[in-house]
Amino acid sequence: MATTFAHRVCPDTGLKVCRHAEALIKANAVVAIVFLAIGGLFGLLVALTRWPAVHILPADLFYLALTAHGADILIFWIIFFEIAILYFASAVLLNCRLATPRFGWLGFWLMLVGALMANVAVLQGESSVMFTSYVPMQAAPHFYLGLILFAVGALIAVFVFFGTLVVAQHEKTYEGSIPLVTFGAVAAAIIAVYTIASGAIILIPTFLWSIGLIGDIDTLTYRLVWWGLGHSSQQINVAAHVAVWYAIAALTIGSKPLSEKVSRGAFLLYIAFLPIASAHHLLTDPGISSEFKVFNTSYAIYLAVLASMIHGMSVPGAIEAAQRRNGFTRGVFGWLRNAPWGNPAFSGMFLSVVMFGFVGGISGVVLGTEQLNLLMHNTLYVTGHFHGTVAAGTTLAFMAITYLVVPLIFRRELILKGWCKWQPYLFGLGAFGISMLMMGAGTLGVSRRHWDMTFSDATLSFDYPPAAFLMMGLNGVFAVLATIGGIMFIVVVVGSVLVGKPRDEETAKTAPIIFQGGGATISGHGGEATLKLPGTVTLVTVFFISFVLYYFVNWKFLSEVWPLS
Amino acid sequence: MAITPPEERLWWKEPLARMEVMWISIAFVWGLVMFFTMVYWHIDGQQNLSNEAYRISPDAFAEKVEAFAAEYTVREEGDTGIPVVRPPAGGDAYMLGRLWEWWPILELKKGESYRLHLSSLDWLHGFSLQPANINIQVHPNYEMVLTVTPDEAGVYSVVCNEFCGIGHHQMVGRIHVVE
Numbered sequence: 251m252a253t254t255f256a257h258r259v260c261p262d263t264g265l266k267v268c269r270h271a272e273a274l275i276k277a278n279a280v281v282a283i284v285f286l287a288i289g290g291l292f293g294l295l296v297a298l299t300r301w302p303a304v305h306i307l308p309a310d311l312f313y314l315a316l317t318a319h320g321a322d323i324l325i326f327w328i329i330f331f332e333i334a335i336l337y338f339a340s341a342v343l344l345n346c347r348l349a350t351p352r353f354g355w356l357g358f359w360l361m362l363v364g365a366l367m368a369n370v371a372v373l374q375g376e377s378s379v380m381f382t383s384y385v386p387m388q389a390a391p392h393f394y395l396g397l398i399l400f401a402v403g404a405l406i407a408v409f410v411f412f413g414t415l416v417v418a419q420h421e422k423t424y425e426g427s428i429p430l431v432t433f434g435a436v437a438a439a440i441i442a443v444y445t446i447a448s449g450a451i452i453l454i455p456t457f458l459w460s461i462g463l464i465g466d467i468d469t470l471t472y473r474l475v476w477w478g479l480g481h482s483s484q485q486i487n488v489a490a491h492v493a494v495w496y497a498i499a500a501l502t503i504g505s506k507p508l509s510e511k512v513s514r515g516a517f518l519l520y521i522a523f524l525p526i527a528s529a530h531h532l533l534t535d536p537g538i539s540s541e542f543k544v545f546n547t548s549y550a551i552y553l554a555v556l557a558s559m560i561h562g563m564s565v566p567g568a569i570e571a572a573q574r575r576n577g578f579t580r581g582v583f584g585w586l587r588n589a590p591w592g593n594p595a596f597s598g599m600f601l602s603v604v605m606f607g608f609v610g611g612i613s614g615v616v617l618g619t620e621q622l623n624l625l626m627h628n629t630l631y632v633t634g635h636f637h638g639t640v641a642a643g644t645t646l647a648f649m650a651i652t653y654l655v656v657p658l659i660f661r662r663e664l665i666l667k668g669w670c671k672w673q674p675y676l677f678g679l680g681a682f683g684i685s686m687l688m689m690g691a692g693t694l695g696v697s698r699r700h701w702d703m704t705f706s707d708a709t710l711s712f713d714y715p716p717a718a719f720l721m722m723g724l725n726g727v728f729a730v731l732a733t734i735g736g737i738m739f740i741v742v743v744v745g746s747v748l749v750g751k752p753r754d755e756e757t758a759k760t761a762p763i764i765f766q767g768g769g770a771t772i773s774g775h776g777g778e779a780t781l782k783l784p785g786t787v788t789l790v791t792v793f794f795i796s797f798v799l800y801y802f803v804n805w806k807f808l809s810e811v812w813p814l815s
Numbered sequence: 816m817a818i819t820p821p822e823e824r825l826w827w828k829e830p831l832a833r834m835e836v837m838w839i840s841i842a843f844v845w846g847l848v849m850f851f852t853m854v855y856w857h858i859d860g861q862q863n864l865s866n867e868a869y870r871i872s873p874d875a876f877a878e879k880v881e882a883f884a885a886e887y888t889v890r891e892e893g894d895t896g897i898p899v900v901r902p903p904a905g906g907d908a909y910m911l912g913r914l915w916e917w918w919p920i921l922e923l924k925k926g927e928s929y930r931l932h933l934s935s936l937d938w939l940h941g942f943s944l945q946p947a948n949i950n951i952q953v954h955p956n957y958e959m960v961l962t963v964t965p966d967e968a969g970v971y972s973v974v975c976n977e978f979c980g981i982g983h984h985q986m987v988g989r990i991h992v993v994e
Contacts, residue, residue, distance in 0.1 A: 309981055380978050384939050386955070387980065427826055469939055469954045510826035512835050535952045536868035536933075536959035544853045552846030559842040563835070620853045621862055627950040628941045628976040695948045697941070697976035702984040705974075709893050709916070710987045712945060712972035781832040790838060794845070801849065805856075811947050813861040813928075813964040 255347035261758035262658055263501075263769025270351035271341035271414075275334045275659055277358055278407075279652070282330035283743055285365065286645070289322025290736045294729055297684065301726030302703060302719050309701040313378040316699060320381025321372065324640065325400070325483065326365045331648050332438065332490045333357070333407045338659075339435035339493065340414035343773045346423040349413030353406055360403030368396030380699060382480060385456060385467045394457035398450070405446045408439050429773050430507055430514065431500070434493025437517040442486045444525045448478030470537055477528035485524040487640065488558070489517065491602065491647040495565050498599040498651055500772040502590060504765035505572030508564045509777040516564070519557035523549040533623035540620065547618045555615055562607045562793065567786040569600070571778040582784045598650025598674035602643050605678065609685050610638030612797050622804050625811070628699075631692025634685045641732070642681035649739050650674060656743060657763050662750030666742050673738045680732025687725040694718040864951070865961035873936040873955055880909040880932075884919045892920055892989070899991070902929060910973070910988065912940035912953050914980060917973045917988025925968045925992050934958040941977030944990070950976060965992040 256269040295315045298306040307315060341348040348354060370392070371377040377389035415436070418424060428436070452475040458464045496513070499505040507513040529546035532538055549555060573585030590596045613635040617626055626632060653670060656662055664670050696703055696718050703722065705712050751757075765771075831839075857863055888898040898919040902908040904927035911918050913936040923929055933942055935955040942951040947967075951959070965971075973988035 309984065313978070313981070313983075384977075387938050468956070470957060509829050509831060509835055511829040512831065512839070514826055532952075534864060534950060536954060536957040539866050540857060540863070544850070548846075548850050548853070551850045555849075556839070556842045556846050559845075560839060563838045567834075615849065619849065621856050621860065621864070624862060624864060624950060625948055627952065628943065629948075629950060693948075695943065695945045695974075697943055697974055699978040700974075700976065700984050705984065705987055708985040708987040709895055709897070710920075710972065710989050712974060712987050715946070775826060777829060781834050783834065787834065794841065798845070805852070808862050809860070811862055811949055812944075812966055814949070815861075815863050815865060815962045 257347070260658060260769070261755040262762065262764055263772075265342055265769050265773060266345040267659070268341045268347045270354065271337045271348040272659060274348065274351065274354045274358065275337050275342075275655070278330050278334040278337070279655060279659075280747075281358075281362060281365075282327050282334065282648075283652075283740065285322045285326040285330060286736070287740050288369075289319050289327055290733060292316075292319035292322065294733045297726050297729030299701065300703070301723050303723060304726060305702075310375070310378070312701045313380075313699075314372060314375060317378050317380050318369065318372045321368055323645075324381055325397075328487055328640070328644060328648075329400075329404055329483070330361065330365075332442075332486060333361070333404065334655075335490055335494065335651075336407065336411040336435055336439060337414075338655075339432045339497075340411050340418070343429050343432050344414070344418040344424045345773070346414060346418035346421065349410055349417045351410075354410045357403040357406035357410065360406065361400050362403075364396045364398070364400030364403060366396070367392050367399065371396060382476065383456070384476075385459070385469055385472045388460055391457060391460040394453050394460055398453050398457060401446045401449045401453070404442065408442050408446075411435070411439050424773070426775055429775065430510060431493050431497045431772055433514055434489055434496065434517050437520045438486045438489035438493065440521050441482055441489055441525055445479055445482035445486060448475055448482060452476045452479065470535060473532055473535065474528060474538075477531045478525075481528050481530055482525050484636070484640065485520070485527075485554075487644040488524065489520050491606070491644045492517075492561050492565070494647045494651050495561070495599055495603055496568070497772055498595050498647075498654065499565065499569050499572065501654055501764045501768040502593055502596045502599075503569065503572045503576065504768055504771050505568040506771060507777050508567045508571060508781060510775060511777075512560055513564050516557040516560040519553050519560075523554040523557070526550070527554070527618070530618045533618075533620050534627045543620050547620055552615075555611075558607075558611060562603070562611070563786060563790050565603050566789055567781075567783050568778065570783045570785045571781070574783075575778075582788060585785055592671050593653075594670045594674050595650045595653040598646050598653070598678070601674055601678040602647040602650065605646070605682055605685075606639060606643030607793060608796065609682065610635060610640075610643050612800055613638060613689055615797075616801055616804050619801075619804075622808055624814070625804065625808055626692055628697065629692035630688040630696045630698050633698045634688030634690070634692055637681060637688065638685035642678060642685055646674065646678055646681065649677065652739075652743055654763070656746050656750070657753050660747050660750075661753045662746045663753050663757070664742060665745045665750050669738050669742050673735055673742065677732055677735025677739065680728050680730075680735050683728025684725055684732060687721045687728060691718050691721040691725070694721070696722070865959065867960040869958045869960070870956060871934060871958040873934075876911060876934045876958055877936055880911045880918070883907070883909045888919070889922065905929070907932060910942075911936055912942070912975065912986075913937050915975070915982035915986035917942075917975070917986065920989045920991070922991040922993060923963075923965050925965055925994055928962050928964045930960055931963050932958055932960050938979045939977045940975050940979055940986070943974040943976040945972045945974055947971060952977065965990075968992045968994050
């Protein structure tokens with residue numbers, strides 16, 4: 251039925267891999283990892299500067315490095331990688347040709363030129379305005395222009411993804427609904443369109459302002475619309491890395507979702523409710539009503555949080571069900587003990603699930619509670635929270651799936667198997683440490699984006715409590731751990747792609763890297779038949795109790811500060 | 816057990832398992848609890864941020880703060896002689912943020928309420944009252960008015976926690992709360 255197109259049949263999964271999609275996946279993934287390396291090293295410099303005993307950079311370079319770290323990691327690394335995921339989830343999983351590959355390349359080059367332009371602007375030193383570039387602080391015009399070009403390129407790539415879905419449907423390359431992972435990618439792509447539109451609405455006028463064509467830009471309007479970009483871009487990550495969790499679980503242990511309806515319903519909730527919540531960042535701003543804040547910050551009535559809690563049950567649940575089906579039925583946690591912990595794709599995915607939920611998720615809800623935000627706004631707590639979501643959650647999930655992308659798409663065996671095995675744990679531990687310690691320091695009031703917590707040059711002195719200094723020192727130690735984990739990842743991936751043994755059909759048979767039938771599972775349908783999952787019930791119960799306790803402890807803290815009205 | 820294998824069903828017609836229904840219900844109810852906790856705190860909580868704000872030009876705000884300082888200054892503090900201003904209990908208190916200082920220093924009485932006016936003369940700043948840990952975003956062109964009731968005496972610092980350029984880390988203000 252399907253029309254012919256240039257492709258190969260993957261000897262591991264049996265899926266048809268469109269040559270154009272394959273080349274674009276490679277290009278986007280490689281560039282993503284280069285930006286991860288650059289942004290990660292800037293991050294190390296930031297953490298070492300905030301380690302009071304080390305304090306490595308002078309103030310101007312610190313603010314420069316912090317701007318570069320934010321842009322390279324939060325935008326360029328993640329979005330390049332997500333574009334690769336979109337092409338994989340459309341063309342590869344649907345056994346289809348990629349729509350308009352030329353536009354795919356146009357998008358790629360626009361994104362690359364834009365990202366390089368923004369990096370050059372930051373490195374020239376005139377654009378140390380932070381990732382958020384709040385007006386009226388002004389960056390060089392090519393900083394904004396770079397971001398705009400990048401966004402246009404990303405938008406083109408997203409439409410190539412949508413086009414591929416249309417092609418697949420038209421050419422009937424799949425039956426029934428699209429697979430769950432593709433469904434998750436659709437959620438990410440829809441949120442991406444909203445995000446990029448918000449970015450265009452605010453960055454185009456800001457660019458015009460930077461070259462003197464328009465007058466002032468209102469600071470509150472800027473923050474409101476910019477966070478439609480800034481917060482929502484992180485919501486693309488949530489939808490994308492949840493899709494990645496399902497994909498890895500399917501490929502490594504053959505898991506199916508517990509129920510397609512529940513998982514897909516949760517993705518629909520993401521589409522409907524995740525894109526609001528720019529108010530998370532405006533809870534202490536003047537001139538915005540509490541009604542708006544309460545509604546917006548809670549994604550209506552926490553309906554997007556509901557979706558994440560659903561995935562928080564259904565992902566470990568799917569893993570438990572698959573493991574039990576595979577014969578690991580002993581006790582409550584036999585399935586977990588016998589999981590493939592030496593497989594970096596699995597271990598990275600599982601650590602990402604746990605840390606995204608416990609660290610990033612719970613802290614995010616607390617931080618986004620209207621009144622509780624008073625205790626934490628612009629402190630390091632915010633930074634700790636989003637390292638829990640973006641470093642320990644998204645980045646670790648993307649690293650994990652890279653361990654499958656290298657053999658499956660690049661057709662190379664991984665080198666340094668011992669490093670691969672330990673890398674997710676090392677990076678995960680580092681990311682966990684920096685998240686928790688920054689949240690701790692933030693609870694003690696330490697400001698984010700701040701060069702000198704000793705205030706040695708200030709006219710009026712102030713000392714943060716000694717515990718805050720200890721935490722910032724430990725934060726530096728964990729940042730070094732995360733960096734070592736990051737370097738190991740880069741060495742393994744770049745090394746494997748350059749000098750790894752080619753993976754041929756013979757190795758695919760003798761040394762399978764994916765679960766038998768995993769290719770059919772990830773591109774197929776259907777949930778688990780039985781749902782006796784005592785391990786998952788225990789996990790979600792612990793999660794729920796931690797969530798409730800931590801939430802109300804913070805209200806207790808709030809009730810102790812000065813009365814305000 | 817269904818007769819047809821799950822692969823052949825339409826996903827939106829799949830039945831839900833009991834465990835799924837329970838977890839979704841718990842999560843939904845918890846969302847309601849968290850939502851209404853925010854609403855409840857507006858009714859019965861002591862710590863709510865004011866929604867009172869006015870548009871004002873930086874010059875006009877600077878003029879108001881200077882008039883306030885001229886009227887109520889009681890002494891000077893620090894190497895640069897920053898005025899310490901003691902507003903009448905229950906009255907208006909003003910503090911402005913600019914590159915890179917909070918001005919003036921305030922002296923408030925414990926247990927009294929003040930209408931605190933905050934605005935910026937230039938860029939965004941962050942009013943971070945330490946060690947109380949109250950953090951508020953301060954914009955230029957917007958004057959935010961909130962009622963504060965200091966409930967413990969001591970020396971409080973106002974750290975700027977919104978990045979405002981190369982001198983950001985030197986921007987520290989002060990509030991005295993006296994018995």
